[in-house]
Amino acid sequence: MEAHxxxxxxxxxxxxxxxxxxxxxxxxxxxxxxxxxxxxxxxPSGCGKSTLLxxxxxxxxxxxxxVSFEGREVRGATPxxxxxxxxxxxSYPWLTVSENIGFGLRRRGxxxxxxADRVEEAIRLMGxxxxxxxxxxxxxxxxRQRVCIARTLVTEPRLVLLDEPFAALDAQTRLLMxxxxxxxxxxxxxxxxxxTHSLEExxxxxxxVLLMSARPGRIIETLATGWPSERSSxxxxxxxxxxxxxxxxxxxxxxARRALGLGSEAA
Amino acid sequence: MRQVLVDRLALAAVALTLWVALxxxxxxDILPGPLxxxxxxxxxxxxxxxQDEIASTLGAFALAALLAASLGLMLGAALGTLxxxxxxxxxxxxxxxxxxxxxxxxxxxxxLGVGLDAKVAFGALHGIVPVALFxxxxxxxxxxxxxxxxxxLGLARVATVTRVLLPAALPEILAGLRIGLALTLxxxxxxxxxxxxxxxxxxxxxxxxRLDNATVLSVTILFLAGALLVDWTLERxxxxxxxxx
Amino acid sequence: MxxxxxxxxxxxxxxxxxxxxxRWGAVSRxxxxxxxxxxxxxxxxxxxxxxxxxxxxxxxxVAAAIALAVVxxxxxxxxxxxxxxxxxxxEPLLLSYYAVPIFxxxxxxIVVLGLGPLPLVAIGAxxxxxxVALSLLQGLDRLPTPILKSARLEGLxxxxxxxxxxxxxxxxxxxxxAKLAVAAAFIGVIGGEFILAPNGLGRAIANAYNDxxxxxxxxxxxFVISVVTAVNLGLHAFERRLREQRGLA
Numbered sequence: 001m002e003a004h005x006x007x008x009x010x011x012x013x014x015x016x017x018x019x020x021x022x023x024x025x026x027x028x029x030x031x032x033x034x035x036x037x038x039x040x041x042x043x044p045s046g047c048g049k050s051t052l053l054x055x056x057x058x059x060x061x062x063x064x065x066x067v068s069f070e071g072r073e074v075r076g077a078t079p080x081x082x083x084x085x086x087x088x089x090x091s092y093p094w095l096t097v098s099e100n101i102g103f104g105l106r107r108r109g110x111x112x113x114x115x116a117d118r119v120e121e122a123i124r125l126m127g128x129x130x131x132x133x134x135x136x137x138x139x140x141x142x143x144r145q146r147v148c149i150a151r152t153l154v155t156e157p158r159l160v161l162l163d164e165p166f167a168a169l170d171a172q173t174r175l176l177m178x179x180x181x182x183x184x185x186x187x188x189x190x191x192x193x194x195x196t197h198s199l200e201e202x203x204x205x206x207x208x209v210l211l212m213s214a215r216p217g218r219i220i221e222t223l224a225t226g227w228p229s230e231r232s233s234x235x236x237x238x239x240x241x242x243x244x245x246x247x248x249x250x251x252x253x254x255x256a257r258r259a260l261g262l263g264s265e266a267a
Numbered sequence: 268m269r270q271v272l273v274d275r276l277a278l279a280a281v282a283l284t285l286w287v288a289l290x291x292x293x294x295x296d297i298l299p300g301p302l303x304x305x306x307x308x309x310x311x312x313x314x315x316x317x318q319d320e321i322a323s324t325l326g327a328f329a330l331a332a333l334l335a336a337s338l339g340l341m342l343g344a345a346l347g348t349l350x351x352x353x354x355x356x357x358x359x360x361x362x363x364x365x366x367x368x369x370x371x372x373x374x375x376x377x378x379l380g381v382g383l384d385a386k387v388a389f390g391a392l393h394g395i396v397p398v399a400l401f402x403x404x405x406x407x408x409x410x411x412x413x414x415x416x417x418x419x420l421g422l423a424r425v426a427t428v429t430r431v432l433l434p435a436a437l438p439e440i441l442a443g444l445r446i447g448l449a450l451t452l453x454x455x456x457x458x459x460x461x462x463x464x465x466x467x468x469x470x471x472x473x474x475x476x477r478l479d480n481a482t483v484l485s486v487t488i489l490f491l492a493g494a495l496l497v498d499w500t501l502e503r504x505x506x507x508x509x510x511x512x
Numbered sequence: 513m514x515x516x517x518x519x520x521x522x523x524x525x526x527x528x529x530x531x532x533x534x535r536w537g538a539v540s541r542x543x544x545x546x547x548x549x550x551x552x553x554x555x556x557x558x559x560x561x562x563x564x565x566x567x568x569x570x571x572x573x574v575a576a577a578i579a580l581a582v583v584x585x586x587x588x589x590x591x592x593x594x595x596x597x598x599x600x601x602x603e604p605l606l607l608s609y610y611a612v613p614i615f616x617x618x619x620x621x622i623v624v625l626g627l628g629p630l631p632l633v634a635i636g637a638x639x640x641x642x643x644v645a646l647s648l649l650q651g652l653d654r655l656p657t658p659i660l661k662s663a664r665l666e667g668l669x670x671x672x673x674x675x676x677x678x679x680x681x682x683x684x685x686x687x688x689x690a691k692l693a694v695a696a697a698f699i700g701v702i703g704g705e706f707i708l709a710p711n712g713l714g715r716a717i718a719n720a721y722n723d724x725x726x727x728x729x730x731x732x733x734x735f736v737i738s739v740v741t742a743v744n745l746g747l748h749a750f751e752r753r754l755r756e757q758r759g760l761a
Contacts, residue, residue: 059664078665090658093758094680104666137759148662274601289624298624355518365695365744367702369714370736373721373729377543446610453613460615460707461718471619475708483619490616498611 003068004159004191005033005056010065011216012051024216026051028065031210031219033159033193038185040194040202042252043212044259049195050087052217053163056193057084069159083157087164091136091147098123098132100147104155122154125184142173146180153184159191166201174198175233178205186229199252203244204235211251214259221251299481308485321489323465328455331387335394335451336444342395343402343443344428347436353403364396369457376462386458386466393454394447401443405436441505445498452494545730553731563735570701570712573629577636577697582690584637585644590674592645593652603649609642618704632709636700640693647689651682684754691747698740 011027026048033039043049054060056067058074067074069082078084092100102119110118123132126146136144145165152160162181166174178201185192196202202209203225211221225244227235235241283301290300299307311317346353372389379385413435417427433440459468467486474482527547533539534546545553557563592599614635621631655678663677705714713736720729 054661057665059661077667084662084665086658086661088656088658090656090662092659092677092680094683107666107668135757135759137757151662270597271600274597278601293624354515355522358519359522362741362744365699366737366740367699367714369699369703369706370717370733372706373717374544374733376721377540449611449613453615456613457615457703457707460618471616472708475619475622480623483623487616487620491612494611494613494616495608498608502608 003032004035004070005031005193006068007031007052007056008066008068010052010055010062010067012048012055012060013063026055026215026217027062029218033191036189036191037207038182038192038194038205039208039210040196040206041210041212042196042199042202042248043217044214044252044256045197046259047212047215047255048217049197049212050163052212053084053161053193053195057082057161059084081158083152083155083160085145085149085152085160085162085165087167089136089141089144089148089168091144091151093136096133096135097128097139097147100136101150101154104151108155118154122150126150126180142169142177145169145177149181149184153188156188157190159193162192162194164196165194167197174201175236179232181205182232199245199248200236203241203248204231204233209248211248212255214255220255223247223251296478297480299484303481304484304488307481308489311482311485311489317470320465320467320470324455324459324467327386327458327466328390328452331390331451331455332394332448334387334391335447336398338391339395339398339443339447340402340433340440342399343440344406344433346399346403347406347432348424348428350407353407357400357403360396360400364400368393368454369461372458372461385462386455389458390451390453390455394451396447397450398440398443398447401446402433402436402440405439405443406432408439409435438505438509441501441508445501445505448497448501449494452497456490542724542726545726549727550730550734553727554734557728557731557735563732566711566716566732567713567735569629570705570714573632573701573712574636574697576629576633577701578640578690578694580633580637581640581693581697582644584641585689585693586648586686588641589645589648589652593649599649606642606646609639609646614638614700615703615707618707622708627708627710632701632704632712635704636697637693639696639700640690643692643696644686644689647685647692648682651685652678654685655681684751684758684760687751687754691744691751694747695740695744698743702736 008030009028010031011029012025014023014025016022029052041049041052051060055062056074058067058076058078061076069079072079074082092103095103098119101122102115105115105118120132123129126149128143128146128150131139131143136147139147145168149162149165166177169177181192181194182205194202194205206225207227209223209225210219211223212218213220223244226240286298286301290298295303346356368389371392372385375389375392376385379388409432413431414427417431422430455466456468459466460472461468467490471483471486474480474486530539530544531546531548534541534544554563592603617638618631618635621634625631625634659677659681660673663673668676701712702714705712706718707714709715713732717729717732717736720726720732
């Protein structure tokens with residue numbers, strides 16, 4: 001089966017500025033995302049996860065290598081059919097919730113009625129019905145992130161890149177949002193790439209987990225979780241979940257130490 | 268750094284070129300050129316009568332600035348330490364700040380008569396409010412632990428304000444003085460332009476009917492330079508006091 | 513609500529105190545009119561139609577100055593935003609703008625533009641052009657990167673990004689600059705008229721002072737203060753609503 005998203009030999013080196021030397025930030029790395037899977041990428045802080053996402057989305061040009069989405073090279077612009085949700089709040093403070101969610105659809109020139117219908121459905125799905133006419137400033141951080149997710153999903157992308165979308169939320173909200181994301185994934189049948197620093201989140205949500213090394217980030221291991229597609233946060237109590245998280249941490253701990261500048265035998 | 272300097276010189280050259288182009292377009296009688304203006308300015312500065320006018324403006328400004336700063340500080344310290352009073356009164360101060368205060372000048376004149384007093388009072392009237400608002404804001408922004416610790420040291424209320432709160436709020440107070448003194452200068456100028464018999468403002472107004480445009484331009488430039496000098500001095504003081512934290 | 517009542521009480525108390533002070537001779541009637549006479553004079557002025565004749569040129573000049581300040585300030589601000597080099601060279605100078613006593617330019621403007629509405633509009637707009645430009649820059653600077661990235665995801669080009677993303681985001685900041693521009697337009701135009709102009713409210717106030725016509729002087733004074741305060745309060749309320757909507761506190 002053809003790869004939905006493929007990165008070949010991708011590397012990023014940030015150019016020297018002033019007296020500082022060039023900084024190798026990422027790779028070189030190869031990566032293949034299969035159509036319809038839920039893939040998580042986990043790595044220590046500063047390993048270049050967000051750089052990887054920017055490159056995959058066509059927001060940043062790689063220093064080397066190539067990216068292709070559905071067989072076509074990604075270059076300089078985000079290809080249609082690819083959606084992104086960012087870590088930080090990217091809701092538009094000058095638009096209401098429903099205007100925010102409809103922004104991309106209106107730009108695509110859909111008839112007003114079709115936009116309104118799809119926006120209404122997305123709002124209902126995200127549990128934002130009571131806040132359709134509210135402005136982002138009146139919402140909690142979790143609700144704002146749901147607005148951003150809805151704004152991306154409403155355009156029905158075939159592949160969604162999520163960059164630490166729940167990082168700003170508290171632990172319980174994160175679990176609930178993860179369940180919602182799984183439901184949406186099953187419903188829409190889209191491919192999902194989730195970038196996270198949370199081992200539990202990756203272990204719980206994914207079909208496959210990729211582990212990245214400390215900067216410059218490379219892929220050091222790939223793990224299949226073996227979960228059925230009908231899954232939820234109920235798995236938290238499953239002994240396999242604990243074993244999986246343990247395996248992930250065993251592989252990642254040396255990298256996390258390295259990222260912090262601790263020796264391998266420290267701790 | 269060097270590029271910024273070059274760019275600024277280039278902008279100054281553009282401004283001078285525009286000035287000369289405008290002079291050629293309007294004729295030197297309407298708009299004297301840079302050279303003629305510079306010569307006139309030098310001539311005026313050497314003239315003892317003109318020096319008296321400068322002294323008159325400076326004296327009035329110094330007095331008005333002193334008044335605005337001291338009254339503004341007192342008012343600001345009171346507002347800063349009495350939050351409920353300041354909630355009640357601040358909208359009036361902000362409203363007064365945005366008012367065309369010229370319309371009040373006749374009242375000042377009727378109360379004080381034409382002369383030094385009126386332009387001093389009018390200048391001070393412009394400066395008090397910003398000094399007070401910034402001082403109050405600065406005091407309110409201080410961590411409450413400062414006032415508490417002063418009280419544990421046995422300082423009385425007034426001493427707490429003068430010894431602890433005002434020094435701690437110095438950067439904000441200086442920022443308020445920057446705006447307040449600029450407006451004080453504006454108030455003094457308006458006073459001189461409308462009714463005074465001496466000072467640079469009255470020189471300007473006497474030059475207009477004589478069509479003495481070189482004098483108008485020279486005094487404008489002189490006044491501008493003085494205003495910017497006051498501003499930059501205070502700006503440096505503000506930065507130094509903020510850096511000391 | 514209690515605060516508003518308290519403030520109304522203060523205004524009332526001050527007016528009553530002034531009334532009493534003038535009526536009982538503590539303050540000379542030649543210097544200050546009692547508030548009741550001010551109101552009566554204002555009503556007479558409004559009834560005779562004189563008020564409107566005096567105010568029309570002033571309001572026209574103020575409106576022109578506001579329009580010039582907002583449009584000119586937006587253009588100037590966009591120019592600076594588009595050219596970081598120009599911005600680096602002159603922004604430090606612009607930041608001292610409030611230190612310039614703008615009225616010092618008024619005689620020069622009369623010399624160049626002639627005695628009439630033009631120098632008034634120019635002096636009324638001068639301050640506002642810079643406050644609008646600087647507030648626009650401030651708003652544009654604060655645009656969060658994720659919002660900008662999301663615009664690129666949508667495939668918006670530089671112009672579409674400016675129109676659909678940057679300007680709407682900067683709007684509350686620009687409104688703040690525009691509010692300052694409105695106050696400055698009233699101050700500049702009325703102040704200019706007061707010093708030297710063929711007509712307008714400021715001129716009428718100066719004339720009333722020269723003619724010892726205190727009822728006219730204080731009627732006009734009351735009118736100017738009421739109008740400007742009402743406009744400023746309205747803008748202030750509008751700005752606060754917008755800032756609350758945007759969560760800018």
